[in-house]
Amino acid sequence: GAAAPEPRAKTKLTAAAAVVMGGLAVLILFGAWWYARSRSDPPSLAVIPLANLGTSPGDDYFSEGITEDVVAELSRFSGFKAVVRLRSEGRQHSVDRRRLAKNLGVSFILAGTFLRTEHSLQIEVTLANPESDRIVWHRDYRLPLDKVFAAPRDIARNVAAALEVPLDATPELSGRHETDLESHKLSLQARYFRNLETWEGFRKAEQYYRQALERDPANARAWAGLAEVYLLMAGSGAQDEWARKAEQATAKALALGPAIPETHVANGMVLKRCHRDYPGAEAAFKEALKLAPRHADARREYGLLLMRELGRLDEALAQLEYAANLDPLSTRISSNLSELYRARGEFDKAMRAASKHLELNFRDPRSHRNIALAYFLLGDNDKALHWARKCTAIQHEQDRGRHFERGLQLLTLVQLYSGRIEEARQTSRWILDLDPTSTQGMATAGMVALWRGDYSEAAARLEAAAQLDPSGFLWPGGVRLSTMLGHILSESCDPVGAQRALALSDRLNRAESVPEGSRILVPDRVLDIVAVHAVRGEAREAIDLLRRMVDSGYRSLVFIKKDPWFTALRHGPEFRTLCDRMQREVDAMIGRVEAPPDEPASNLPPIRVSVRANNTPSRAPVN
Template identity: 30%
Template sequence: MSSEPEQHPKVEIGHVLTMDVVEYSTLLITEQTRVMGELTSIVKNTERFQRGESEGNLVRIPTGDGMALVFFDDPQAPIECAMEIAGALKSHPEIGLRMGIHSGPVNAVVDVSDRANVAGAGIDMAQRVMDCGDAGHILLSKRVADDLAPFPRWNPLLHELGECEVKHGRKISLVNFYTDEIGNPALPQKCVAHGTKRTGDKISRPWPRDIAFIGTVILGIVIFTPVVFRIASRTGASSKTSKSARSSISVNTKSIAVLPFENLSRDPDNAYFADGIQEEILTRLSKIADLKVISRTSTQRYKGTPTNLLEIAKQLGVAHILEGTVQKAADQVRVNVQLINAQTDSHLWAEKFDRNLADIFAVESEIATKIADTLQTKLSGSEQKAIAARPTKNSEAHQLYLKGRYFLKKRTEEGLKKSIEFFNQAIDKDSGYALAYSGLADSNMYLLRLGFLRGVSRKETDERAKAAATKALELDDNLAEAHTSLALVKMEYEWDWTGSEREFQRAIQLDPGFAEAHHQYSHYLTAMGRSSESLTESLRALELDPLSLVLNAHLAWHYLYARQYDQAIQQCQKASELDRNYPETAEFRGLAYEQKGMYQEAIAELQTAINLSGGSPHMKAELGHAYAIAGETTQALDILNELKRGSTETHISSYDIAVIHVGLGRKERALEALENAYQERSEWLRYVRVDPRLDPLRGDPRFEKLADQIVPPDVK
């Protein structure tokens, strides 16, 4: 193979973030090494860097006193990354960093070390933009600012600086980006020196026609130009354009959110039916790989709220919205739906269906097919079959199943037990109803996971979940939900790691838009110590379900177990913006503070989590560990004794007891408790390889033997 460079190298549009440390050359060599190491760590730990790295849409170029990041998937990526970096640097005031952003042409080159790299006018211009700034500045070229200006998220933060003179007398138009928390609002000294008059004006929005033109051009470049560059660690990997790559200026046209259907029935008890029809249409659509479908958890937030469709579409990252109403009377049902282009607020399609209840599956299939046709999505033969499926011929069984799903979503002890009753009744009506068995498996798994085990053992509940999932797959091996349920049983109780991963991967293959499968698979990958893959799956789940409290909080948890504690705390802040009273957000923030040695902050957060949760024993054990390592032994022992007393009334995991003993430095008692947890098949033991609180035990032969029994080295 010839090593000569191409005559006409491929040119792409790169979205470039450059940065350097101000007065770096004045630092001592040892200080330069420390500062650059700290900066590199901060950059690599940002969510936006990791997403670009995992998708293969990022190149990092060291520049001696800084670096350049070239993103190929999203014009917003550089500013998102810059915000994360600036936020992390608030705890490192000794690092005076300035940043510059520009989008422009770049091309592949081979550097002096014979490695693939990039160069071009896009990088040169970003460097010039950055050179105009002082410490703390985040400066943008006018081109980038104009691209960001139409979006409410960015527009208030863009402040025009006018022109600044750079090398060879050339002038460039600059925009300063800052918030109340990050950035530098001062006029850059270079602009002052060249007589730039600061306007402070916000960037005006281009006319809609201009926006459409810019979006079309950039989207065309992003979608139709293959991404040929990779970070050095991925050099040689197979080149493919990420399916998720898209321009944020022109939203993916093959994307949709199905909003909650309004129940127009006179009987409010029919709410379960309207909810069920919405969910089943959404589920059919999610099986289409060519279509991005937002999960129900996120869309449910808009139930009964005034519909500013453009704002909803922006929040969910979609181009289209499906609205609907359902009216049920006896054995008759009326479904009204309308498909709307949220960007233009234009109705693309609307239809009314008056049918018998027995025909409801045909209605759902018609709606899904019409949406797929309207949005010009590609349907494989298996996808056509999936959206046309008729899960049962028994209308009564179907309504009982919908009631089961309705109560399953409540996630309360009473709701879960009611859901089991309804799923069993549905199975009595139709013993071949695979989805009802899948729902039964899910209900039993949540009883296990949430600890609602009054009068029943963990083993019995696990066996019920496994039997139901297995039966569902015997009836229909193409149910992603059942494969996910079986994967959870194998992961959480049986520790069958190979079998669990196989089931997760099959579920995602069958239903690429099933956020829960991606989310639970990320937990599996965390347990295996595959943190980079885990974060990728967690981010994919969040893309499909962006307003889910659980997914937003659990992304923080994945950062925590990847030992990226600052990122975990930042993500907890994002989750808090959705709901400040969600207990797991305070819990995960407390655990991250603990690992950073901020014990009093950790104790305060964990106390908040316990109060918000209604007294979770698991969170109390976490607080006991925090007290122990903070040297507050009396409080730790009080919690330990409280949990032991409570174990006579409810299940207390021996894993939680072990964690407190570890904090107290009681190694033998901790190991004894972990061995008890092994006998209990505690769900928390799957993280035995990665839980940072167990670090004091690592290397002990007794601990390592136990860990090998749970997660054998050859399966990681």
């Protein structure tokens, strides 16, 4: 017979097998560890609006609506790290999904198509991992039009199940009213025009919401949207009328949809803006977030309340950063985050937030404006001027809404503070050419007249602005129109008029006092009190309050050093000490600033300015 294997060879084979088996065991254990580790990180995904396969461009509103409803349903699952809602341009098939996921910091992308026929809606949706090109979940829906509202909830539940995200114990949307389909479409059209953020857009949004409510008076979301539009319209004239309408719409929304987050967001906005009931507004926003913890707009509005009215800036930062993670492509949230960093005296971080958004949307004018404002506050007028001009050029190309006016206003102030007074005069006249009733335009023109030494024109401009908006501030300096007027009248040898204007500022500041316990006093409110003391010659009170602001993080040195209402403070050693302290902080921030992404000026459209000497508008006023 055959000879038996030698014991040495058998031992070698056994050892080799042991090594192989051990290696396999290590690989299996490592794979299990890696899988468990990857699964321990909460999943994050981006939702791309569905691509319209039909021939009617108007059906794109369905895409927007279904997308928003899917995101709203997914926001009820706290197991997601982030749910990012992309804008319409993300639906294009040519988009590089892998690069998109990397830029947004998400692991999965939910995308698909839809086709509306006469009696049905066909939806095909796919959840995929762009990095591995792996399809995680796919579903085709064929739904009659009256059942279309069930699709977003079913999509959200299947996505959560596919990613092993447990269903939370958050309340079901039992109060959600499955509205008439035409009413839903009209609401989506209204939302589109609201997002344009122009006066004409607000008007059209109001019309579409009213048409939606004529079709279905029980559409709670339409009532909530209408209330928000009224509040936005209240920012420009006839404030009492729009505020009253906003309250009525909000009451309807709450009665019809107490389990719908948007109704509580609208209620919080009404309580904040119409009644200055800040505890009530905070409770309303918290109720919205209880219903939908990942509702980006609710996080944003709550953050704005904490920042602008309550001065709780650390809490505001948490809310706005959360909102930015939920919706990183939102221009409004990005702009608000930059505003918060400015309020905290962190201009380098304000720059970074604007630059980050600019990388995602290079033609966003508000990011350009926030970069210009950050450079302005850091004392670099040349770069501020460059970015302010870019902001104005892009906004001029896109539309001439209220943000175009804000860009022109910033350009005027940068020109003024950098000694380009005649340029500032021309730009301020352009603002009033666009809208002769703009309070900010009047106040800015008054500021320019004051720097030119024309106290008569300055007083006339500020009086007109203060009559239209008695409690208003000049953006971005943070001093009331009435305080500015008080300074001008004091310098014009009208002490009675000056004291009358300053007394109005006193009453307003007392009525809007900041609660104790705030991390930092709300800059706009407190800086105005400093200015009132300075105009009256009460240097001790002004310096003490300014020191408290600096201790809390106030760093807007450019206003303190150059605005004329602080002139009386500039000769004292304590004032110079505070300025030196702020300057050291500003210098440190300058060293941390990274240059934002830029493009050649040749790529920007030209601006053709046509200013009329009598300020007659060259087109219908914005407001």
